[in-house]
Amino acid sequence: MRSVSLVLVLVFFFSDVASATTCDLLDGAYVEASDGTYLGFFGASSATDSIANSSSLYGSQAGVNSVRNSSGLYGSSSGLNSSNNSVSLNPPKIYTGVQFLGFLSTNTTKSPRVEVETAVSDCSFTESTPKRVDEGFLSLDLNSSTAISFFGENKAGYKIAVVQAGVLKINVISPDGVNYRLYNSSSALLGSVDCSAISDCDEAAFSFETDGKDINVAVESESTGILYLVAGPTADYISGSGTITISFEASLEADVEPPQLVSWSLAPTSIDASQSEASVVVTLRVTDNSSGASTPLLVASHDSGQQTGFASVVRIDGDALDGTYEATLTVPQGGAPGIWSISLYPLEDAAGNDSSGFGPGPDYVSDFQNEVIDSDDDGVRDLDDDFPYDPTETTDTDADGIGDNADAFPLDPFEAFDTDGDGTGNNADLDDDGDGFTDEEELADGTDPLSRFSCRSGCFSFDVDDSLQAQPLTDGLLVIRHLFGFSGDSLTSGAVSSDANRDASEVIASYLNEADSQLDIDGDSESKPLTDGLLLIRYLFGFSGDSLVSGAIGTDATRNTAEAVEAYIRERVPES
Secondary structure: OOOOOHHHHHHHHOOOOOOOOOOHHHHOOOEEEEOEEEEEOOOOOOOOOOOOOOOOOOOOOOOOOOOOOHHHHOOOOOOOOOOOOOOOOOEEEEEEEEEEEEEOOOOOOOOOOHHHHHHHHHHOOOOOOOOOOOOOOOOOOOOOOEEOOOHHHHHHHEEEEEEEEEEEEEEEEOOEEEEEEEEOEEEEEEEEEEEEEOOOOOOOOOOOOOOEEEEEEEHHHHOOEEEEEEEEEEEEEEEEEEEEEEEEEEEOOOOOOOOEEEEEEEEOOEEEOOOOOOEEEEEEEEEEEOOOOOOOOEEEEOOOOOOEEOOEEEEEEEOOOOOOOOOOEEOOOOOOOEEEEEEEOEEEEOOOOOOOOEEEEOOOOEEEEEEEOOOOOOOOOHHHOOOOOOOOOOOOOOOOOOOOOOOOOOOOOOOOOOOOOOOOOOOOOOOOOOOOOOOHHHHHHOOOOOOOOOOOOOOOOOOOOOOOOHHHHHHHHHHHHHHHHHOHHHOOOOOOOOOOOOOOOHHHHHHHHHHHHHOOOOOOOOHHHHHHHHHHHHHHHHOOOHHHHHHOOOOOOOOOOOHHHHHHHHHHOOOO
16 A cells, blocks of 8 residues: 555644544544434445545445545535535534544544545555444443443444344433434445434433433344444534433244253363462354353262352354353362363353253363372473473573573573583673683684683594594594595595584595694694594594503603693583
8 A cells, every 4th residue: 555645644634633644543444424414435446335436426426425425415616515625613524334534624623534536646545345333342242221422523333243044222311412223234324323413312301201212223133243332522522421322122033952062172181280270271163043041051070979060161263052161160279189070051141041961071071180290200290390391491490591500600690501611601701711712703704612622723623523422433434544645535434423413535634734733733843643643543442541552652751651641632522
């Protein structure tokens, strides 16, 4: 929808209504004259009642009630209640549902406002019908009354659920200057009352008179659903409140069938009420053919005789003829352990029909278990376990989402890890892995700021194939083959781990060539297969002491003890 230029106009015109600054809000909004006369709506150019339809009754230059008829009552520059009269005190009003959006006027003293030609030219409306029954309606039960008052330019709206065929009567006792309209969910007008000085909508002065005025509507079975009553003050309204009374007489259509249970689900099927009360929720759908089902009754009981009492039941969708309900059953703290069974009392309807026997029946799960639940079998019940599905963790003291066992700083909610073990958490540590390069530098270099073996230079690891672990028959074998001068497939064949990140022979050769000095394990300034290569592969096989260094130390070695060799290699292998 195009709205660029109109937004600028509306920002100025709708200065009092910050939300009314787009064409989207006007799309579907309807217009009424100050006396309540309907003047069309802002809709698609093809819509019958659209003001944007230049051929319609409300959008043409010739339409009697058109706000675009420059010679008409509501479109001329002189019409008392015209949208184009720049001095009109009672110009048309724009509504969505019962909400007043602004005036349709060229009178700059009216605020908020919009001009009809600006709206039509700058907006591409899409709605095909007016939004008469939008949000803002209060629920009003059948056979009930409510007081009605008016605030500002807004209307009052009520929604009435009619679930069966019959006659709906709405009695209106109202001050003068208020119009009442009853619509269905498609915005079709079903009935109306206009209260003026001569319409006698007030309370009766004599006993032989009736109070107010009535809207009577016959509702057929196929027309049941939500109806919408809109009360709109006109320019004649001064003050005062009124009363709306709803009555309904059902049709005499025979209802001899009881309600039916259509669906049933239970969650959860296991609770723990050992330390506090616990609840299960049943979601069930009930239908009835005519008079409407009564609210279902459910109770849960245990073989010990304990019961939950009747469930708290709320209808969450539909109506009494086809409704979905949520029933909450609560087992008190310390309730009997073991199996509890839910009973559905016989379903009843307004005609007095009821189903035979208790439900829900064998097709539905109606039992649940009350037990101490320990999902991860770590000895801590789920209610007390911060990590009920992780057997390695139970507590998160600082509530940072990391269990205390894995948290290097269990009392600090801002820190959890210390990769280099220097006592400073990663969030505060500028060099998390302690490799001499800051995290910022490593991110720029494309190296891993959490691996001390990943940096621009000087971060060698004997994990040659980068599988996150150094192994004798992969990494050890790669080093000793390299020192013997192997290359290509003969270097890597059968010596690369299945989860290696460095697996190409040329990449591995380059890695080892660049780290030639690191391969000099015994410190004799030479990297040789039968000394340095042998020391590495023995170490990775778990050798230590004399069995590690015997016959594998060079003549000029500066690291010639098992302790020195072990320390050197240990610093260059990933932690297992």
